[in-house]
Structure formats: C-alpha cells, structure tokens
Amino acid sequence: MEILNGIASKISFQWLFSISLKLAIILFAAFLLRKFSAVFIEKLIRKVIVSDHFLSKEAEKKREDTLIRIIGGSASIVIFLTAGLMIMQELGIAIGPLLAAAGIAGLAFGFGGQYLIRDVISGLFIILENQYRVGDVVCFDGTCGLVEDISLRMSTLRDLDGTVHHVPHGEIKKVSNLSKYYARVNLNIGIAYNSDLEKVIGVVNRVGKELAEDSQWKDFVTKPPQFLRVDDFADSAIIIKILGETKPIKQWDVAGELRKRLKIAFDKEGIEIPFPQRVIRSANK
Secondary structure (H helix, E strand, C coil), X not given: CHHHHHHHHHHHHHHHHHHHHHHHHHHHHHHHHHHHHHHHHHHHHHHHCCCCCCCCHHHHHHHHHHHHHHHHHHHHHHHHHHHHHHHHHHCCCXXXXXXXXXXXXXXXXXXXXXXXXXXXXXXXXXXXXCCCCCCCEEEECCEEEEEEEECCCEEEEECCCCCEEEEEHHHCCCEEECCCCCEEEEEEEEECCCCCHHHHHHHHHHHXXXXXXXXXXXXXXXXXXXXXXXXXXXXXCEEEEEEXXXXXXXXXXXXXXXXXXXXXXHHHHCCCCCCCCCCCCCCCC
C-alpha cells in the first residue's frame, strides 16, 4: 500500500511539475511575443506610413503613435486570448465546446451589439482616414476638447474645464479638427469712428510683426497677424479683422498675447476701443 501511495505521489508530483512547466513556458512565450510584436509593430508603422508633406514632424509622430497604440493593443488581446486557450487545453479543458458556445454567443451578441459593431467600424475609418490623432483638439457636434485617447470603440476628450468626455465613434456625425496642418488667429476688434484708419492699420501690422519676431513666440507664429479688412460698421465701432497663422493648438495662446499687445499699443497711440453707450434724455415738463 505504501509503495502504491509513493508511486501515486511521484506521478502526481511529476504531472504537477510537467503542467506547471508547460504553463510557465506558454506565459513566458506570450509575454515575449507581446514584447516582440510591440517592437515590430512600432518599427513597421513608422516605416510603412506614408509621410504627409502638409504635416509637421510632431504631427506625423502623433499619427504614428495613435496607430501603434491601437494596433499594438489589438495584437496583445489576440496573443493573450490564444495563450489562455492553450492553458485551458493543457489543463484538460475541452476548448471545442467553448469555441462553439462562443460562436453561438457571438452570433446572438451580433444582433444585440449592433451599436458596438457600428462604433468599431466607424473607429476603423477614423483611424485609416487620419481624421484626428491623440493630442489634437477637435469638436464632435458641439463637444470640444483635447484628444487624450483613441480606441476602436470610442475617443476620449478633455475640455478646457477639465471635464472628460467619452464619445462612441458611432455617434460622431461631424468632426471639426482645430489643430490639423496649421491654425489661424482670427480676431475682430472694434475701433472708434473718429480713429485714423491708416494709423490703426500701421499699429496692427507693427504689433503683429513684433509678436512674430519675439524670441518667445516666433516658434509658434508661422505667418504674422496682419490687418485683413474693415469687416463691419457696427453701432458704436468700426470692426476690423486681423488674420495670422500659427502652429496647431497655439492659436489661442498667440491670440491672447496679440490682444494684450494691441491694447497696450492702442493706449499709447490714443486709439479708442469703444463700448456701447446708451443716452437717456428726459423731457422737461
């Protein structure tokens, strides 16, 4: 009896050692394959993606990083799912019935998960068409923010208030990318009707040129903000339009600095920025 117990114990130990070794090898191979696939996918995408001459190096890198993140994540899911099936098979669990059940469940899920399928298909087109990338500033039907993450199913935006928006791709009807290729400073400023218009134009162009040549701002401004036209005759002011070009996402910073410098310059030159006034006259009885 003791001999039989010893043999059983030895067989049990050998089986346990063997199965543990196999599982360790499978897990090690999965992690190694994931690491190798991540490096391979990164090198492949950076080599295969055709450069867009309209994009800066920074924009090209954002585009490539987005593709690497999504394709790499999908590859990791496939690798670890395959490893899980191999482990189940080694443990003696029949995976055939599981795969058949998964197929039936997938078919049933297909009818109920049409919105998920719609989101994934829309996500594929967004990525392949390079509509936007992580790091871009976009608007989806009124929801605007910085793109922090893109998956196959949804995009994550953070707006100026810090609020995070998770937007399923299937619900996106229109994408407005505010940071692709280049951006513009587009300002409308009101000046008093008694202002010397030629003097105002000279001050505006000088301030825009000085801003573009400033060491702190010259890397952001690609075309100095300049007077474009008289845009309107408003009730209390002549509206002039100022237009310039900046690098993506820098238009708001440049516009804010331009407003500050214009206010200082207008004050020095005696150029008035009027505001609406209401005169109330009372009839003497």
